[in-house]
Amino acid sequence: MKYIFVVGGVMSSVGKGVSTASIAKILQSRGYKVAVVKCDMYINIDAGTIRPTEHGEVFVGEDGIEADQDLGNYERFTGITSTRANYITTGQVYQSVIERERNLGYDGEDVEVVPDIPNEIIRRINVAGKRGKADVTVIEIGGTVGEYQNILFLEAIRILKLKHPEDVALVLVSYLPIPKAVGEMKTKPTQYASRSLNSAGLQADFILCRAEKEIDAPRRKRLAIFCGIEPSAAISAPDVASIYEIPVNFEREKLSDKLLTKLKLKPKKKNMDEWRKLVAKIRRLQEPVKIGIVGKYFGTGNFTLSDSYISVIEAVRHAAWAEGRQPEISWLNAEEYEKDARKVKELNQFDGIIVPGGFGNRGVEGKIRSIKYVREQKIPYFGLCLGMQLAAVEFARDVCGIKDATSEEFDAEAKNPVIHTMLDQVQKLKDKNYGATMRLGSYPAVLSADSLSREAYSKRTIQERHRHRYEFNNKYRDRFMKKGMRLAGLSPDGELVEIIEAIDHPFFVGTQFHPEFTSRPLLPNPLFRAFIRAAKKRSTERKKVKK
Ligand code: GLN
Numbered sequence: 001m002k003y004i005f006v007v008g009g010v011m012s013s014v015g016k017g018v019s020t021a022s023i024a025k026i027l028q029s030r031g032y033k034v035a036v037v038k039c040d041m042y043i044n045i046d047a048g049t050i051r052p053t054e055h056g057e058v059f060v061g062e063d064g065i066e067a068d069q070d071l072g073n074y075e076r077f078t079g080i081t082s083t084r085a086n087y088i089t090t091g092q093v094y095q096s097v098i099e100r101e102r103n104l105g106y107d108g109e110d111v112e113v114v115p116d117i118p119n120e121i122i123r124r125i126n127v128a129g130k131r132g133k134a135d136v137t138v139i140e141i142g143g144t145v146g147e148y149q150n151i152l153f154l155e156a157i158r159i160l161k162l163k164h165p166e167d168v169a170l171v172l173v174s175y176l177p178i179p180k181a182v183g184e185m186k187t188k189p190t191q192y193a194s195r196s197l198n199s200a201g202l203q204a205d206f207i208l209c210r211a212e213k214e215i216d217a218p219r220r221k222r223l224a225i226f227c228g229i230e231p232s233a234a235i236s237a238p239d240v241a242s243i244y245e246i247p248v249n250f251e252r253e254k255l256s257d258k259l260l261t262k263l264k265l266k267p268k269k270k271n272m273d274e275w276r277k278l279v280a281k282i283r284r285l286q287e288p289v290k291i292g293i294v295g296k297y298f299g300t301g302n303f304t305l306s307d308s309y310i311s312v313i314e315a316v317r318h319a320a321w322a323e324g325r326q327p328e329i330s331w332l333n334a335e336e337y338e339k340d341a342r343k344v345k346e347l348n349q350f351d352g353i354i355v356p357g358g359f360g361n362r363g364v365e366g367k368i369r370s371i372k373y374v375r376e377q378k379i380p381y382f383g384l385c386l387g388m389q390l391a392a393v394e395f396a397r398d399v400c401g402i403k404d405a406t407s408e409e410f411d412a413e414a415k416n417p418v419i420h421t422m423l424d425q426v427q428k429l430k431d432k433n434y435g436a437t438m439r440l441g442s443y444p445a446v447l448s449a450d451s452l453s454r455e456a457y458s459k460r461t462i463q464e465r466h467r468h469r470y471e472f473n474n475k476y477r478d479r480f481m482k483k484g485m486r487l488a489g490l491s492p493d494g495e496l497v498e499i500i501e502a503i504d505h506p507f508f509v510g511t512q513f514h515p516e517f518t519s520r521p522l523l524p525n526p527l528f529r530a531f532i533r534a535a536k537k538r539s540t541e542r543k544k545v546k547k
Contacts, residue, residue: 001126001129001130001134001135001136001137001167002135002136002137002167002168002169002263002265003125003129003136003137003138003139003160003164003167003168003169004023004027004136004137004138004139004168004169004170004171004259004263005139005140005141005157005168005169005170005171006019006020006023006138006139006140006141006171006173007141007144007145007150007154007157007170007171007172007173007197007204008141008143008144008145008172008173008174009144009145009146009172009173009174009175009189009190009192009193009194009196009197009207010144010174010175010189010190010192010193011144011175012143012144014173014174014175014210015173015210015237015243015246016070016140016173017038017068017069017070017073017074017140018073018077018243018246019171019173019208019210019237019246020036020038020070020073020074020138020140021036021070021073021074021076021077021078022077022246022247022250023138023171023250023255023259024036024074024077024078024138025077025078025247025272025275026247026250026251026255026256026259026272027136027138027256027259027260028078029247029256029270029271029272029275030256030260030267030268030269030270031268031269031271032135032136032260032265032268033132033133033134033135033136034078034080034132034134034135034136034137034138035080035086035128035129035131035132035133035134035136035137035138036071036074036078036080036082036086036137036138036139036140037085037086037087037088037124037125037128037129037137037138037139037140038067038068038070038071038074038086038087038088038139038140038142039088039089039121039139039140039141039142039150039153040068040087040088040089040090040142041089041090041142041143041147041149041150041153042089042090042091042142043089043090043091043094044089044091045089045091045092045095045435045436046065046066046067046087046089046092046435046436047059047066047067047068047069048066048435048436048438049434049435052297052307052308053297053308055068055069056068056069056307056308056310057069057072057307057308057309057310057311058467059071059072059311059517060440060441060465060466060467060514060517061081061082061083061084061086061087061441061465062081062082062083062441062442062463062465063083063084063441063442064436064440064441064442065082065083065084065086065087065440065441066436066440066467067082067086067087068087068142069307069310069311070140071086071087072310072311072314072517073243074086075517075520076314076519076520076521077244077247079520079523080132083128083131085124085127085128085131085132086128086132088121088124088125088128090149090152092124093117093120093121093124093152094117096120097111097116097117097120113152114152114155115155115159117152117155118152118153118155118156118158118159119156119159121152121153121156122156122159122160125137125139125156125160135265136263136265141153141154141157144193145172145193145196145197145200146192146193146196151200154197154200154201154202155200155201157170157202158200158201158202161202166263166264167263169205169206169259169262169263170197170202170203170204170205170206171204171205171206171207171208172190172193172194172197172204172206172207172208172227173207173208173210173237174189174190174193174194174207174208174209174210175189175190175210175211176189176190176209176210176211176215176219177189177211178211178212178213185211185213185215185216185219187219187222187223187226190207190209190223190227191222191223191226191227194207194226194227194228198228203228204227204228204229205229205233205262206229206233206234206235206255206258206259206262207223207227207229207233207234207235208235208237209223209234209235209236209237210237211237211238211239212238212239213238213239214236214238215234215236215238217231219234220232220234232258233258235250235253235255236249236253237249237250241282241283242279242282242283242317244275244278244279244282244521245279245282247272247275248272248275248276248279251270251272256270274522275521275522278321278521278522281321282321285321285324285325285326286326287324287325287326288325288326288327288328288539289320289323289325289326289327289328289351289352289532289535289536289539290328290330290349290350290351290352290535290539291316291320291327291328291329291330291350291351291352291353291354291532291535292329292330292332292347292350292352292353292354293309293312293313293329293330293331293332293353293354293355293356294332294333294334294337294347294353294354294355294366294367294370295308295309295331295332295333295334295355295356295358295363296333296334296335296358296362296363297309297358309356311514311516311517311519312354312356312384312516313329314516314519314521315515315516315519315524315525315528316329316354316528316532317329317521318519318520318521318522318523318524318525318528319519319524319525319528319529319531319532320532321521321524322524322529322532323529323532323533323536325532325536330350332346332347332370333363333366334355334363334364334366334367334370335362335363335366336366337365337366337367337369337370338363338365338366338369341369344369344370344372344373345373347370347373347374347377347379348377348379350379350535351379351380351535351536351538351539351542352379352380352381352382352507352531352532352534352535352538353370353374353379353380353381353382354381354382354383354384354387354531355367355370355371355381355382355383355384355386355387355390355391356384356385356386356387356516357384357385357386357387357467357514358385358386358387359386359409360409361409361410364390364410367386367387367390368390368393368394368397371383371387371390371391371394372394372398374508375391375394375395375398375502375505375508378505378506379538380506380507380508380531380534380535380538381505381507381508381509381510382507382509382510382527382528382531383509383510383511384510384511384514384515384516385466385467385468385511385512385513385514387510388499388500388510388511388512389407389409389419389470389472389510389512390407391500391502391508391510392418392419392472392476392480392485392500392510393405393406393407393418393419395480395483395485395500395502396416396418396476396479396480399483399484399485400476400479400480400483402416402418402476402479404416405417405418406418406419407419407420407470408420408421408470409421409469409470417473418472418473418476419470419471419472419473420470420471420473421469421470422439422468422469422470422471424439425437425438425439425469425470428469429469438466438467438468438469439466439467439468439469440466440467441465441466442463442464442465442466443463443464443466443491443498443513444461444462444463444491444492445461445462445463445464445489445490445491445492445498445499445513446460446461446489446490446491446492447459447460447461447462447488447489447499448486448487448488448489448490450486451486451488451489451499451501452488452501452507452509452530453488453489453499453501453509453527453530454488455530456526456527456529456530457526457527458526461492462489464498464511464513464514464515464517464518465513465514465517465518466512466513466514467514468512471496471497471512472496472497472500472512474495474497477497480500484502484503484504485500485501485502485503486500486501486502486503487499487500488500488501488509489511496512497512498511498512498513499511499512506534506537506538507530507531507534507535509527509530509531511527515527515528516528
């Protein structure tokens, strides 16, 4: 097996995850089988217990892994479904080393941070590669070089490279600032990052030069001299309008050829035609479809982050492009609607509204207020997980007349919990047993014959990914159905409500699952596509009215 390690330099959030996904994509397009692994430096066992504003979205795998959002990028770029094996954290590594020690698994030797921790990291990487039957395993190391936290992962690279010098390539994704006052691209921070790698016993083979602009010849030369690489190993990676352009840009720099040569693999024929066509289409599309996302995981100080909802955003984009529209997405803070009820009227300017997943009661009443507004105004609505649960609460209150309806998540003593704790969750909550204990991963749902969902999927049984502790309370089924709420998707045993749809509405759909996780650029999720179709219809009709 061959290995490509991707590490970051200078600062985070310059697109290391997307670069890793793009490297996997271009190798795949050359006919090689890839597996992609993310190594996170946290002591956390998984991302399930990390706040979204802290760490971005929790991406849920088919097998229920609660992972770093980068696994979403890997899936979207390569189309390969990740498993537990594709996500490694410091916590997992130490946990298994300690377990093995307790089981006398080290035959009486003393267990040491080096080499036992890096060896466990390597073992896990190999498991992921083998499971994916990969020719090349691409491994992204979280954080940036020079941090204490990821040093043992760098040590794993060093040890692996010592053993298999011909099978390991190292890519440094670095940032080259162009300070406004200077107007010139600076290589110095990258030189420091490269030195940092050197002091960990590593030498980058390639440097992906993330910057606002293309890197030019003089700077390639500087990087070559100061970082000890070939000038052609400095790969230009300028800002792009859409992340899906990145593999195409990398190929313009002949990156797959260079990587294959480095790893002594034969170059095979290229095939990225469909992808290129999509990229060209994205550039061409003009007419917008305006989608508002009413959420709460946006703020960090004075800045707005959208990372917490990245799969939702990408799913909207995929569907919009497939429907021939340019997505225009706005972040709407639910708490604003709590402060000022009249503000919900601003939702009228959108073609469709999404309330995504969430936890806890902050912002909940604001979300419910916006759901009431879009239901009454017949604006297409798509509720994902919490967004479905709140749609049920709103419908119970405002249509069924159950004024004190709520979810047990917000009021454990509620008289009318239309959303209540799942039976198998009650004890877990009492025991404060929170880690990886929700209803997680892929489950089937059966769609009712007359539903919008059935039409969208054109299938009777679907599989989608879940992450929740609460569910629709079956005691209220009859009342809901009588008032025009269709239970459009149920678990195969009929017990769990997975989809609700308001009948007297162009598109009012709530899903207990997260359809965003299965959407891919060339294969949008069917429900997102149906939602965008409804939004498109609203935008066309509104235009007619204006004329
Ligand atoms: N907090 C809700 C639950 O646990 C919804 C979860 C979610 O939106 N992912 O059921």
